[in-house]
Amino acid sequence: MPKVLVFTAYDQEYAIDIEAVREIRNWVQATPIPSSPSFMEGIINIRGTVIPLIDFCKKIKSLKDGIEKKAMIIIEKGEKTVSFSVHNVSDIIDYDEGVRKNLPDVSNSDISNFVDGILSIDNRVIFILNVSGLIEECFH
Template identity: 30%
Template sequence: MANENVEIQLVVFRLGDEEYGVPITQVQEIIHFSKPTRVPKSPPFIEGVINLRGRVIPVIDLKKRFEVEAAQYTEEARIVVVEIHGHTVGLIVSEVSEVLRLPQACIEPPPAVIAGITANYLQGVGKLEDRLLILLDLNKILTAEEENQLVQSGEAV
């Protein structure tokens, strides 16, 4: 198998009890959680915007986006700053746990639904000893219309 030795590097974070991973190549930085400023008429999963060194970026609450449990922000909460279709976006997560390398051979195609999230948002499921990592496809977590709303919410301030 040609990609047997190929590894992907992931930023691993938690949303509630589940572990998720996103390619490190899409992550710009990880910052402590600070409450975003609400933007009127934005979709419910857009928490608002933050000022990141002079740049206003929209922030998505992934728990709300995936319609998992209600958002409770603790000391461990972080905003993972990522790029989605050329736009810088913050993703609120429960905590960031690690950066790890996952062999391509340990990734399986996603089931139709896992942890209440449809396969549309998923790249696959990574298997590590006694853990399963839900691998998100960041380019698919928003529809084109939602992406427009996201961009507009960032420009509305």
């Protein structure tokens, strides 16, 4: 049974494969990188490893403001390690493949580059992130 970490960005829930998650930490201020994209908060140093910190909301082009970031999710995929700042980490869930739905065809949107599908559990709608696609979107 697949297991995912669920987090929030504004009022929407997202899920990421728990096997890609290296750790979850409290949010810290990053050291800015000159001339970096607007979604790049900067770099953080975790036990001697310098890791880029991406503002998840800015990356997905959510333009709302005013909600405090409380957590960082550090993920690894292959040789890449990246941290995403998010509003809150809510839980870890196991789900039956039967509750996973395909992402509807959304015109004029690049969301399908990093969203694999949707979990529909009770009254919750949770976007399932494609870790490889999300990391690729951040570095090209």
